[in-house]
Each structure stands twice: as C-alpha cells, then as structure tokens.
Amino acid sequence: MGCGASSCSSNNNLKELSDLEESLSSPDLLEGSENLIYADGDDDNDFMNGLEFKESLLPVPSLCVAVLVVGTHGDVLPFVQLGQELQKGGHRVRLATHSMYREMVVTAGLEFYPLGGDPKVLSGYCVQSGGRLIPLDVKTLKQVPAQREQLKAIIESTLPACTKPDPEDASKRPFVADAIISNPPVYSHVHIAQGLGIPLHMMFPQPWTRTCAFPHPFANQPYDGKWTQGNRRSYFQADVLQHLGVLQYLNSVRQRLKLPTLSATDLSAAQLLNINHVPFTKMWSPAICPKVKDWGPNIDVVGNFFTNAASSYTPPPEFAQFLSVEPAPIFIGFGSMVIKDTSRLTKIIAEASMTTNTRVVLQSSWSKLGGGDLPDSIFCLGNCPHDWLFPQMAATIHHGGAGTTAAGLRAGLPTMICPFFGDQHFWGFVVERAKCGPPPCEIQKLDANRLKASFLQLRSKEMRAAARQMAEAFALENGVFEGARSFHKQLPVEDIICDVSLFTEKPRIARWYCASLGLKMSAFVYNALCKKGLGRKLQAVPYWPVDYKTKFKKHSRQEQELMQRQIVSRTLLRGVQWGHGHAHMQLKRPDEVFRYTESDLSTISDAATLAISVRQLFTKHDKNSNLILEEDEMIECYHEVYEEEHGSQLGREKCRWIVRCLLDATETGVANFQEFCLIYKLFTENRLDELSSKSDVKSVLNHLQQSRNSTQMIDSILTADDSLFASGGVELIPESKKTIS
Structure with missing residues (x-):
C-alpha cells in the first residue's frame, strides 16, 4: 500500500519536471543496453550496476533500530519477523506502525510506537481510486482532503517514532534511533535519516526502485515484460506526484529537524534514495523475480519472509x-x-x-x-x-x-x-x-x-x-535471515563503530569524534577517558556518521570512473558538529549512564593508546582521499607498540620485516583503518583463525598462512639474530610496496 493523494493542479509542475528530465536524458540511449547512463536524478548508480559491496570484516555494534512501516497486516507482518531476527543479533528494535497492530508487535517481543493513519481508510481510498495518484472521478476527488489528513498524521508521527518514548510505556524508556529501516509509504524516512545523520535502509516487497524492466506500481502502465525507457520514466512521474502530494507535511518535519525546506522542483524522497545510494532490500524470492540488471549493488533480492503460525x-x-x-x-x-x-x-x-x-x-x-x-x-x-x-x-x-x-x-x-x-x-x-x-x-x-x-x-x-x-x-531460501544480513552488509560499519572499541571485547557505536586524535569514540569510551582526566585533550564533538546530499550533480566522466573504482555507496561525513539541535539527544540515550570499575578504566585507556598508535598509520591522504600506509611510519609505530607491550625494544630491521608481513596482509583485502585495527588486534593475539568464516578475508588468511608470511614466520623473525637482518643475509619475504591504497 502506498497510494499518495495529489491534487489535479499538480499537472503543470509534473510537465515542467518531466520536460526537465527529458532535457537531461542522453540522446544516445539504447533500450536494452546493459550499460545505459541516465540523467533522471542520478547517473552514479548506473555506473555501479553489476558491482557488489564487500561485506565488512568489522563486527556490527548493537544499535537502536527504528523500523517504520505503513500498510495493512500483510505489510507489517514481515517486519515483525525481521525485528525478531535483528533482536537475535543484539539490537534494540522498535517497530513503529499503526495502533491497531500494537498487540501483534508487542506479543512478538518487540518495542512499539504508534504511527498515525488508519490502514482501512488508506486501503479503501486506493481501491476506489484504482491506485491512481490523480483521481479521475468527482466522488474520489472529494476524498482527497481526508486522504491527505491520513498522510499528514503518518508523516508527523514518524519523527517522534525515532526520538521519543512510547506514549503508552509507563516507564517512559528513552529511545533515539541509530539506524532506520522503512518501507516507502512512510515518505519522511530519508528526511529523518538526514536530520539525525544516521543510516537508512529501505525494505519492501514491491518494485519501488526505477528500472527499465517494469513500471512503477502506481503508474497505471501495463506489465508486458518489455525492457523500455518508458518503464523507467514511470518511476520519475510517480515519485514527483507523490512528492507534491506530501511536500507540505515533509517540510513541517524538516523544519523541526532544522533542515532546509524543499520546493516542488526539488528531488522527491525516492530520488533522494537514488542519489544517496540508500540500500533497498526487495522482500521477495529471486526464483519468481530475480534482481534486474539495471539495479545497483545497494539493492538486494533476498527471498520471502514467511511466518510459522x-x-x-x-x-x-x-x-x-x-x-x-x-x-x-x-x-x-x-x-x-x-x-x-x-x-x-x-x-x-x-x-x-x-x-x-x-x-x-x-x-x-x-x-x-x-x-x-x-x-x-x-x-x-x-x-x-x-x-x-x-x-x-x-x-x-x-x-x-x-x-x-x-x-x-x-x-x-x-x-x-x-x-x-x-x-x-x-x-x-x-x-x-x-x-x-x-x-x-x-x-x-x-x-x-x-x-x-x-x-x-x-x-x-x-x-x-x-x-x-x-x-x-x-x-531453499530464508528471506528473514537474508534480510537481516542485507541490513548488516549494507551498514557503513566503519563509519559508525567506535575505533577504540575495536581493541576491546565489545564493539560499540560511535557518539563522539576527537579531531585531535582522528578517532571516533563511543559514549562509554569517551566518558571513561574523561574520568581519567583526558576530556579537555580529546577536543570531542558529537559525531554525525552519515550525510545525505539533496541536490543532483551531473558528474564528469572522470568523476564517474572514480566513483566506480571506489564503489562509493553513500556520502559520509566524519567529525561534523551537529548543527540542527540533535546534540542534546545524546543525553537522552539509554546507555549514557555508566558505572566503571578501575579495570574498565584501565582497559579503555590501554585500548585508546593502541588505537591512537595504529591511527598514525592512516593519517596521510592523497588528492583523491585514498588512505595510504607509509612503511616507515608503520615501522616507527610498531616499534613503539612492541616496546610498550613487551617492555623491550625490537630492532628496526626486524620491525621492517614484520611490517612487510602486515602490509602484505592488508594489501590483499583490508581497505580501511577499522579493518586494519581488527586484523592487527587478532594478529598480535594469534587469533586470526577467528576470521576464517568471513569469505572476504580468505585472501588475507591465505596470504598470511603462506610460508613467507605465516605467524610462524613472524615468530622466526622475532627470535632470529639481529645481525642477520642488519647484514641483509636473509631472504624471508619479498620486497613489499612502500604504499598501498
């Protein structure tokens, strides 16, 4: 369900926007090509078609996940199952939907928040209008004001659903979302995610993502199996009409978030999802409708969500x-x-x-x-x-x-x-x-x-x-499990995780950014370091992990190729002071009150020291902001860390051999600072076998297990006579590149 109500006066705006889209489209489009480049709001995504995201090596921290769902019982039930699966992974899950489903949600063991709107009224309007976004008869047209009130009630309840306690919860337990999962008829999903600076993941058992394979569900176009530009264009037209129908209410939410308001010619919610490459999970079986060839790597088709009642x-x-x-x-x-x-x-x-x-x-x-x-x-x-x-x-x-x-x-x-x-x-x-x-x-x-x-x-x-x-x-499918896996896979884990927690037993979500150290810290770590008297030195600001662009930019061919090479999934902003009033929400989070033992404080302090040392390996950037490891920097860092941990010095040449082993490891599959931290931690603790279940690091493990780079080889380097290295009399490992990106 998701039929928005729009007035007939929106036709002129639609024609203007459609003409604009037509003028942007390439004159050389060839229908049926697998390499089409479009300009209907995003050309980045098409360059990413056929690529896949690499699943992060990093552990996913526990999150407060707000699941926003508008629709009938059949629309809500799959998200109940998803919420239960996410709970198994250690997340706190709140399902926000219509009040009539409270008992079903609470009985399933999930937290609840009531959204506005009556699904019977919404469904009745969609049936009477035949799913048309612009009514064709007077009787249905008279119902538009009532339908708009339904949409207003839904949209205005979505921000409290992500930031306020359940009004029927006697304990008034606080809740502030760390991530949002939503179905499209919520409409305000991307605007709230932008305002809170948190990841958004769309899920729906409907073809709500533009494609040449079939038209938008509310475009009232035939499903004939043909691959056409008209099918793709239908999404733009439906998106604009829905945008015009709810724009007034979306701007009300954006004003509460201190975000700029949008005009009729600004990008719709669906177009914002496109240009920001927001992950979208299709909740149906690939056996009946496989992933189509013009959907990018941020889109997964995972299988059906079945109940067992x-x-x-x-x-x-x-x-x-x-x-x-x-x-x-x-x-x-x-x-x-x-x-x-x-x-x-x-x-x-x-x-x-x-x-x-x-x-x-x-x-x-x-x-x-x-x-x-x-x-x-x-x-x-x-x-x-x-x-x-x-x-x-x-x-x-x-x-x-x-x-x-x-x-x-x-x-x-x-x-x-x-x-x-x-x-x-x-x-x-x-x-x-x-x-x-x-x-x-x-x-x-x-x-x-x-x-x-x-x-x-x-x-x-x-x-x-x-x-x-x-x-x-x-x-043969398990859609619920794969849906949760899709959510985890598409999370920007490296941008939401506390860097210091990578050196402790429990991963935590980052709440603060310390510009002086270049580290993200959880509230648990930050407060502990403040107790150690380091608060002033940290220079911490509230951390905003995800930034959403709201304007379409036509990219040059060089920029497009760079995006394809980097597989950019979303625009990320690190260490930015929250500028629209949400810093105070940090104080409302349920995990902000901590009790520490001396052992806790000591462990966190040691972990922070190690994180700071390793961070030094990743302080230089080239003109494209690719991370570079300098071998000499690594040698100095490893030398300091070894002396601190073992109380004795390690010869510089021995350090060089060990660093080359680490460089070889990172060269085969570790792409960022956080993943390097994980490899480094497990390597020094001789626990690399814990990564064997991660298919993405098989190449790393294979490389490390070769005779030249195995843990045994590191041990032999540590125990060998220093003179062998000083004279160059050993050939244990080949020359490694001085930098890697």
Whole structure:
C-alpha cells in the first residue's frame, strides 16, 4: 500500500519536471543496453550496476533500530519477523506502525510506537481510486482532503517514532534511533535519516526502485515484460506526484529537524534514495523475480519472509469436516482489500462453484464476503493462518498481495490474481510469466464465466507442475535471515563503530569524534577517558556518521570512473558538529549512564593508546582521499607498540620485516583503518583463525598462512639474530610496496 493523494493542479509542475528530465536524458540511449547512463536524478548508480559491496570484516555494534512501516497486516507482518531476527543479533528494535497492530508487535517481543493513519481508510481510498495518484472521478476527488489528513498524521508521527518514548510505556524508556529501516509509504524516512545523520535502509516487497524492466506500481502502465525507457520514466512521474502530494507535511518535519525546506522542483524522497545510494532490500524470492540488471549493488533480492503460525491454529470442527472431503477446495480471499459490492462478488463465486462442481473456501476478511445463503460447496472462513490453510488447498485466487502470493506458491498452489491496485498487477504479471497461474483479471472485471474458466485452468497439470517447482525453490531460501544480513552488509560499519572499541571485547557505536586524535569514540569510551582526566585533550564533538546530499550533480566522466573504482555507496561525513539541535539527544540515550570499575578504566585507556598508535598509520591522504600506509611510519609505530607491550625494544630491521608481513596482509583485502585495527588486534593475539568464516578475508588468511608470511614466520623473525637482518643475509619475504591504497 502506498497510494499518495495529489491534487489535479499538480499537472503543470509534473510537465515542467518531466520536460526537465527529458532535457537531461542522453540522446544516445539504447533500450536494452546493459550499460545505459541516465540523467533522471542520478547517473552514479548506473555506473555501479553489476558491482557488489564487500561485506565488512568489522563486527556490527548493537544499535537502536527504528523500523517504520505503513500498510495493512500483510505489510507489517514481515517486519515483525525481521525485528525478531535483528533482536537475535543484539539490537534494540522498535517497530513503529499503526495502533491497531500494537498487540501483534508487542506479543512478538518487540518495542512499539504508534504511527498515525488508519490502514482501512488508506486501503479503501486506493481501491476506489484504482491506485491512481490523480483521481479521475468527482466522488474520489472529494476524498482527497481526508486522504491527505491520513498522510499528514503518518508523516508527523514518524519523527517522534525515532526520538521519543512510547506514549503508552509507563516507564517512559528513552529511545533515539541509530539506524532506520522503512518501507516507502512512510515518505519522511530519508528526511529523518538526514536530520539525525544516521543510516537508512529501505525494505519492501514491491518494485519501488526505477528500472527499465517494469513500471512503477502506481503508474497505471501495463506489465508486458518489455525492457523500455518508458518503464523507467514511470518511476520519475510517480515519485514527483507523490512528492507534491506530501511536500507540505515533509517540510513541517524538516523544519523541526532544522533542515532546509524543499520546493516542488526539488528531488522527491525516492530520488533522494537514488542519489544517496540508500540500500533497498526487495522482500521477495529471486526464483519468481530475480534482481534486474539495471539495479545497483545497494539493492538486494533476498527471498520471502514467511511466518510459522500454523502450529498454534486449531480449526473449528465443521471446517475440519469440510476439509476431510475430496477433492481439495480452491481458496478465494481478498485480504485487507475493501470491496465495493460484496453481494455481487459472492453471487459470482457461488455460481461458478455450483456450475463447475468446484469446492471453495471463501475467506471473508475486511469486506465480510460470504453473506447470505451459500451452496454446500462453499465454506465461509474467518481469520486463518495461510501456512496452515494453503497446504490443504488445490489452488488460490486472491488480490495479489505480496505475502499471500508467496504463501500460495510456497504451498505449491497454482495461483490466479485479481488485482485491485498497485503492486498487485506486478504479482499477477510475474505469476503468469512463471506459468504458475492464468492471466490476472482485475477484480471489477471478474464475472462468473471468467471464474469458471479459471477454476479449470488452475487444475491443469502444467500449472500444478510449475507451482510445485516454485515451491521447491522457495524451500531453499530464508528471506528473514537474508534480510537481516542485507541490513548488516549494507551498514557503513566503519563509519559508525567506535575505533577504540575495536581493541576491546565489545564493539560499540560511535557518539563522539576527537579531531585531535582522528578517532571516533563511543559514549562509554569517551566518558571513561574523561574520568581519567583526558576530556579537555580529546577536543570531542558529537559525531554525525552519515550525510545525505539533496541536490543532483551531473558528474564528469572522470568523476564517474572514480566513483566506480571506489564503489562509493553513500556520502559520509566524519567529525561534523551537529548543527540542527540533535546534540542534546545524546543525553537522552539509554546507555549514557555508566558505572566503571578501575579495570574498565584501565582497559579503555590501554585500548585508546593502541588505537591512537595504529591511527598514525592512516593519517596521510592523497588528492583523491585514498588512505595510504607509509612503511616507515608503520615501522616507527610498531616499534613503539612492541616496546610498550613487551617492555623491550625490537630492532628496526626486524620491525621492517614484520611490517612487510602486515602490509602484505592488508594489501590483499583490508581497505580501511577499522579493518586494519581488527586484523592487527587478532594478529598480535594469534587469533586470526577467528576470521576464517568471513569469505572476504580468505585472501588475507591465505596470504598470511603462506610460508613467507605465516605467524610462524613472524615468530622466526622475532627470535632470529639481529645481525642477520642488519647484514641483509636473509631472504624471508619479498620486497613489499612502500604504499598501498
């Protein structure tokens, strides 16, 4: 769900922006090319297509994660599962969604915050408007003010959802988000992330990211399987209309965040996601719709998010009796959709059932289908978990919600989709393309004859075989686990982690930046060092890890090539004083009150000393801001650290050999200061085997385990006679490069 309301007067603005986009587009675009370069708000992302992010070696610190979700029960449920998975990873998770879902969220063990808006009202408007962003009839147009009030209530509640205690929490436990996960209909997601300076990760089971493969769900364009520029352009048009519809409310949030307000011609939220390469996880199976070729490395297709509620469900006796009779029935249900004429639809289903002698399970849901007299071949059912129900069905007919579609195919059931609006047309298209169902039929066009024909098609051997094959593919996936992994993989861990905590047992999130030392520090570390009397020397400022650009910049070819080489995923800003009022939020965070033992203070002080020493290896930058390691600097640093740790000096030439080993290690896979800290710490503690599960450092481990660079070789260097090195009489390792980037 995500249909925004916009007035008809926005047509002129749309035409102006569309003309602007047209003028920016390259005249030499070739449809179908895998190397298209576009200028509809971002050309960086297209240069990144086909590339992949390297998963960080660094441990992810515990975060306060705000999960913002607008939509129906089916929209919210996958995020409940995601929240539970993130909790297993040590994060504190708050799921902010509509009040009617509080019990479901709290029962799952997650924190809750109420967002505004009524999903029934939102869904009803989307059904009545046919998913059109600009209403075409007077009756629907009259509902626009009410719809805008719904959107206003949602947007205005999102900032408190990330920064305020739950209003129904008696303890008023404070909460300030360290990261945001959101679905697109929240609209204010990127603006709040910009204001708080924190990472944002989008997740949705809908094709909300521009592509030539298929149109935007709310563009009202056909899904024909063609690769066209028109498909891609539909995202720009839909994004602009939604931007105009909610701009007033977004600016209200931005003003509260002390951010500049936006105009009608500024970039929409979706375009801001594009130019900042915000990670976007598609919550569907690659078996039914693989990642398309013009999506960049910040986009993952991870698999379906399935529930397992079947074990707690007991069917009523009369329903159990109905299911015991052969043949298996066909399921018909339309979930959270609002149906205009339920009696007409019920009559159509009854006629088709009796004429074809087809048994039907009819689920009433929000619209109370199934009223009046029904033939014995139809059983009217209330709420029932799909994972229990569908394995006992012969096929499914439904509205085409992402969750219901996935649940039916998971059970190996041929599926017919009767879309109401939005992404439901997309799911009808991909199900038919996979030969798992007949062509979709819009709900208002469904009649008894079409339904009779569909009953027969759904029982065909070909469709049943295709559906079973899809179920086998689904069984190999774990979308919830992969969704959490995608979140962790795409986090800018090196920019949010406390550098000093890398030398302790527990990674922590950075809250302060010490410009004099070039180090990021957690509140725990910073407060401990202040207790040691070092506060004034630290020159610390509140740390803002992520910066979001809000203007599109046309890059030169040289800049584009540089971005491709560096695989820049987002604009990061280190050590910036928060300029819009959020520094005081540091005091509201629940981890700001610490009790230290003398051992804690000593450990932190030692770790900070080591971090400062290692930081010296990364103090020089070239003109492109690439990090450079100077061999001589490393030798001096290693010499000092060794003397401090072991109480004895190490010959300079021995240091040189050891440094070359470390350089060789970093040369094969360690790209930044934080990863070097981790390798250095584990290397000196002889614990490099702990990294063996990280595929990205296999080359590092292999290199270190070779005879010339193994830990045993380091030991032999340490114990060898100094004169061997001074005279150059040994050839243990080859010459290493003096610098690496």
